[in-house]
Structures are given as structure tokens and as C-alpha cells.
Amino acid sequence: MAFLELKGIQKAYYLDKQAFPVLKGIDLQFERGEFVSILGESGGGKSTLMNIIGGLDRNFDGQVLVNGELLDHRKEQQLDNYRRSMVGYIYQSYNLISHLTVLDNVLVALDMTNLNKDEKRQRALKLLDQVGLSKQVHKHPNHLSGGQKQRVAIARALASDPQIIIADEPTGALDSQNTREVLTLLDQIAKDGKLVIVVTHSQEVADHGTRIVHLADGKIDGDERLRPAYALPEDPTHIKPRQLPAAASYRMSFKHLMYNFWRNSLIMLGTAIGIFAVLLFSGLGNGVNGYIQNQINSLTNPRSITVFKNPTGKKLTQDQIQSSLMQNMAADPQSMVINQADLKRMAKVTGAASVQKGNMIGGYRLSYGKLQQSGSSMTTWNKSVTANSIKHGHKPGKGEVVLTKQQAIQLTSPKKYRDLVGKSVKLSFNWVNTKGDPVAIDGVVKVAGLSEGASAGTTINYATLQHMLKQKGADTRPNFATVNASSLTNVEEVANRINNLRNGKHERILGAITVGSILKTVNTYVHLASTILAAIAGISLLVSALMIIVTMYMSVSERTKEIGILRALGERKKDIRRLFTSESIFIGLFSALLALVIVAIVTICLNHALYGLIKYNIVQITASDVVFAVVVAVIISFIAALLPARYAAKLNPIDALAAD
Numbered sequence: 001m002a003f004l005e006l007k008g009i010q011k012a013y014y015l016d017k018q019a020f021p022v023l024k025g026i027d028l029q030f031e032r033g034e035f036v037s038i039l040g041e042s043g044g045g046k047s048t049l050m051n052i053i054g055g056l057d058r059n060f061d062g063q064v065l066v067n068g069e070l071l072d073h074r075k076e077q078q079l080d081n082y083r084r085s086m087v088g089y090i091y092q093s094y095n096l097i098s099h100l101t102v103l104d105n106v107l108v109a110l111d112m113t114n115l116n117k118d119e120k121r122q123r124a125l126k127l128l129d130q131v132g133l134s135k136q137v138h139k140h141p142n143h144l145s146g147g148q149k150q151r152v153a154i155a156r157a158l159a160s161d162p163q164i165i166i167a168d169e170p171t172g173a174l175d176s177q178n179t180r181e182v183l184t185l186l187d188q189i190a191k192d193g194k195l196v197i198v199v200t201h202s203q204e205v206a207d208h209g210t211r212i213v214h215l216a217d218g219k220i221d222g223d224e225r226l227r228p229a230y231a232l233p234e235d236p237t238h239i240k241p242r243q244l245p246a247a248a249s250y251r252m253s254f255k256h257l258m259y260n261f262w263r264n265s266l267i268m269l270g271t272a273i274g275i276f277a278v279l280l281f282s283g284l285g286n287g288v289n290g291y292i293q294n295q296i297n298s299l300t301n302p303r304s305i306t307v308f309k310n311p312t313g314k315k316l317t318q319d320q321i322q323s324s325l326m327q328n329m330a331a332d333p334q335s336m337v338i339n340q341a342d343l344k345r346m347a348k349v350t351g352a353a354s355v356q357k358g359n360m361i362g363g364y365r366l367s368y369g370k371l372q373q374s375g376s377s378m379t380t381w382n383k384s385v386t387a388n389s390i391k392h393g394h395k396p397g398k399g400e401v402v403l404t405k406q407q408a409i410q411l412t413s414p415k416k417y418r419d420l421v422g423k424s425v426k427l428s429f430n431w432v433n434t435k436g437d438p439v440a441i442d443g444v445v446k447v448a449g450l451s452e453g454a455s456a457g458t459t460i461n462y463a464t465l466q467h468m469l470k471q472k473g474a475d476t477r478p479n480f481a482t483v484n485a486s487s488l489t490n491v492e493e494v495a496n497r498i499n500n501l502r503n504g505k506h507e508r509i510l511g512a513i514t515v516g517s518i519l520k521t522v523n524t525y526v527h528l529a530s531t532i533l534a535a536i537a538g539i540s541l542l543v544s545a546l547m548i549i550v551t552m553y554m555s556v557s558e559r560t561k562e563i564g565i566l567r568a569l570g571e572r573k574k575d576i577r578r579l580f581t582s583e584s585i586f587i588g589l590f591s592a593l594l595a596l597v598i599v600a601i602v603t604i605c606l607n608h609a610l611y612g613l614i615k616y617n618i619v620q621i622t623a624s625d626v627v628f629a630v631v632v633a634v635i636i637s638f639i640a641a642l643l644p645a646r647y648a649a650k651l652n653p654i655d656a657l658a659a660d
């Protein structure tokens, strides 16, 4: 039984369904320890035969038997295993992987063996030493001479200790000195008990072997034994093949990424800008939203509902309630009185947590020394006002008021207005008694603080105002109420229920004003803006994904030959796919990290620049934004690599090896 046997091998290439037969029935037997040269005219089918022997070609008729066992060439997996365990290739054009060092080129073959990390390294170094390259191990192939490159290729072919070495014109590109050295190495390989099959045009090379097979017109027309085959040594090999582990693909992808560092950096920068846009817009959305909420909440209590009497009995909008307020107060103050029954009904409304009585003065005069000021609205301090609206001083205690900054300026001067805090001012206004007769009220109150900003208002201590009214026999009943909703989410419902309270004639009796409605409008706009920004960011992510797809396709076409080399070494389609998806995932991951660095810098700068102005961090990136960005980047880069990786895996290894 021969070690390797070819039986009735036939092969034809097809062009427009027309068959061009190349091999027309080849029967050959080979033994280990042989150094066989295959000679023949150009185009005679030598390389085609080598691809069949080497397990690269699946489309032929006939049988290949190894140790008497049929190699099922229709099954891809069987051929992958066969190449991985049995065959080592040496090519005329060396076919080294340019982005790997000499040592790594040899280690690629060793990745598919059962040796541990140290053993692999030791073996690679030993083989490189044997071919005389121990000083060149860390160089890249483009820094080697032709002879040196071919010796690296020989070391790689021997790395996994295969029993068959196929060399296609191994000395075709070498000078005579290097040719002699390579032939000596090949002879030594045969001496070590391997089967060496060399395709050559050179009689000198052929004479070096133990046997010459001549191929003409697709048939064997000569088989000459020059010397007996070398005796077989005892089989010392302990190296067992195994499938390529995923970690090896990741390592190789990473090395390729680093080899093309600058080009990849630009791609990563491009992708990172897309991810950065998503992060920044999301952070800005969070910040703006938070800022507006914060502004509104700091000045007013969003859970509070201000309730007035509705003298019309009809349904009124919040704007209508507000605009008719002053007029009603002046024309018929009695019509605005909220009685005990109203207060009780409000308190019973579902979702109302508390009801607070209040008085609003429609028009009043303040005087400080010789200066006077007239105001149009002063309310008793209530739950809708927050202490944050007071910028200087504090909320009004007994006998105290809070004025607006503007009022303080009018009563003093633009430079000294703050001095008014703690000073007493005279307050006078008109009111009515329970019969509706006018009563003039006046008294001295102390300025507790000054309110400032959009919702600044004038407020007076409730007990103080009640006391002033009582003293003059005026009506002390409330003319507005503050209802606090039990939660932020039911403010509008509570307001609606209050608006719907009716008297015996089925007329509406109260009108409710909420700050929640303002908040809602603002939130709608913020949400709209965030959606638009997210869409823009989404487009930039799409561009990033397209960029990765293009890059990966470019990478596949640049690395076509490498794909062929790796397939010839025994890598599966799956390994090739992983090579490209993992590289893309690295790009995605590094882009995300780069985006995080950029967004961190921009966030710090923007927040720093704007903090002085708005006292708020306008960009707020949350931990979930960061996780989202990294996950999205990895997913997008993985998806973007799927098509190119699939394309790479499907390449025919023979065509890939023939690529320029």
C-alpha cells in the first residue's frame, strides 16, 4: 500500500460550458522519503495536479488515497483537516504574510497544533535557525532577500510537521547560490522521511531528487527513479493538529490592525466622530432637559395648583383665568372670595394632598423714605413659591415681605438695592369689608428678601396680612388657594377635577392654574429637539457603518492572497470569517473608546465654558449612554463586517492564492 496514491485523476476547466481537459487520467503512487520532481511543458497541468494532491481543489474526478484511505474531496471539512495535518506548501513567490514578522509567519502554522505557547515559539525559532534565519526572526518579509523569504516559507511549511511537502517552482525566483541552498534543505526534508513533491521546469532541480515524473498533454509520459527513496526514520513527531482557536484569529486581527496603524486610526477617528455625535447629542438632551426642569422646579413648586374663583361659570383656559384675574379683583373683589365649602370640596378632590388658603392684593403702594413704588400683585407666601426664587434674604416671616429686585431698585438705587433687605417699608392698599364697602389698609413691614428672575414675585407673610386686615375690620376670607397634588404625575388630573367642580346650577365654580402645563410644553419641544439630534447622530452612525463596510471590503481585496495562504495552511471558512469580523469589532471598540475620550474632553470644556453663565452642567452623559455607545459600536461594526467577511470566507483558495 502506497503512502499517497492517485487513481484516475481527471480535471477539466470550463469556459462557457465548453470543457478544456487538463488532466486526462493520472495514476501515481508516492512514498515517504521520496523527493519527486514533476516536469512538463508550461500549461501542462502541473500546478493543477499539485492543487489536487495538496487538497486545495475539490472539483475533479478520480481518487486520492492517503495510507490507503480515500480522501473525500467533496467534503470541505475533510480537505481542511487534510491540509492542516498532512500538507506543507512552498510557493515560487514565497507567499509570506507581509504584516506579520518572520517568527509570526511560522507561528501561524503552529497555531493549528496542540503545542503550548512556549513549545510553539521554541519550535518556530528552531526551524528558523535550521534554515539559517535566527537573526532575522523579528523582521517583516519586505526586509528580506528572495532566498531568505523562501527559507521562511520552508520553515513555515515544516512547522506543523506535515508528511507531504509540496513545492511549486520553489527556486524559480532564486539565483544559483540560493537555489542550491533551498535544494539542500528540500533534500534534507526528504531524508527526514517526508514526501517532497516539487514542480519544476529546471532539469538541475529535477536531477537533485530521487524520482522524476514527466507530464505531457494531461498524462504521465515518464516516471524515472534516479535513486532509491530515503529510509524512513522512526516517527518522532508528537505534534497533533487541531482547529484554529478563536484567540489566534483575534491576535492576528489585532496585529493587522496595528500594522496599518495610521490608516486604521483615520477610520477609527471617522467612526468615533459618529459615536461621539450620538453621545454628545444624548448628553446635551439630558442636560437641557435637566436644566429646564431644574429652572422651573427651583422657582416654583411643580406639584402646586393655584386655584381662583371662576365667576363666569363656564369652562376657561389657564390663560383666560389668568388674564381676567386682575380685572375681577378690582371690579368685584367679593366675587373672588373662596368660601369654606369651596375649600372643603378642593380638599376632597382625588389626588389633592393639601389645600392652603391665600390672599392676593390686586394693587398696592410701597414707600421707603421719600421714594414710592406701585405694584399690581402681591400674594401671601404659599406652597407654589419656593425659597430658591429669593436671591437675597429669606422667605417672609412674621411682619415681613419679599419684594422683587426691580421694586427694591425703585425704592433705593440700582447700586444700593440690596441694602433694602432688613429695612422697613410702608405698605398701603385698598380692600373691602364683608359688606363690600372699601377699606384702606396700611402698615409697616420689614423686607425679608428680594426675588429675582422670570418668576420673581412679591409675597407677604400670611398671618401678617390677616392681622392687617382684621385690624381695619376688612374681609379676611381667602381669594385664592394653593392645592398640592399628591405626585408630579397627577397634577393635570387634579387641576381638571378642580375645574370640573360645579354648583347647584351646574356652573363651574373654580379655575386652576398649573406650572406642569408649562413644563409639558417645554418638554415636548426638548423631546422634539432630542429626536431630531438623535436622527442626525443616527445618520452619522450609518455613515460610520458604511465606512467600516468599505474598509473591510478593501481589506479583503488587499488580503486575498493571505486568505489563500491561510486556507492552504488548513484554516476553515469560519476562521477566515472570524479574522475579518474580529478586526471590525476591534475597530468598533477602539472607535468607541476614542469617542469616549473626545466626548469627555468636549463635555468638560463645554460645561466649564457654560457653567459661569447658567450655573448648570449642560452636557450630562450617563453611564448607560457610555454602555450604549460601546455596545452599539461593537454591534454596528460586527454587522458591517458580516458581508465582507462572508465574501472572504467564500473565496476559492486556489483563486485567492493566484491573486496579485
Ligand SMILES: Nc1ncnc2c1ncn2[C@@H]1O[C@H](COP(=O)(O)OP(=O)(O)OP(=O)(O)O)[C@@H](O)[C@H]1O
Residues within 6 Å of the ligand: 013, 014, 022, 040, 041, 042, 043, 044, 045, 046, 047, 048, 049
Ligand atoms: N482557473 C482556471 N480556469 C481556466 N483554465 C485554467 C485555470 N487554471 C489553469 N487553467 C488552464 O489549465 C492549464 C494547466 O494549467 P496549470 O497551471 O496547471 O499548468 P502548469 O503546468 O502548472 O503551467 P506552468 O508550468 O506554466 O505553471 C492551462 O492551460 C491553464 O490555462
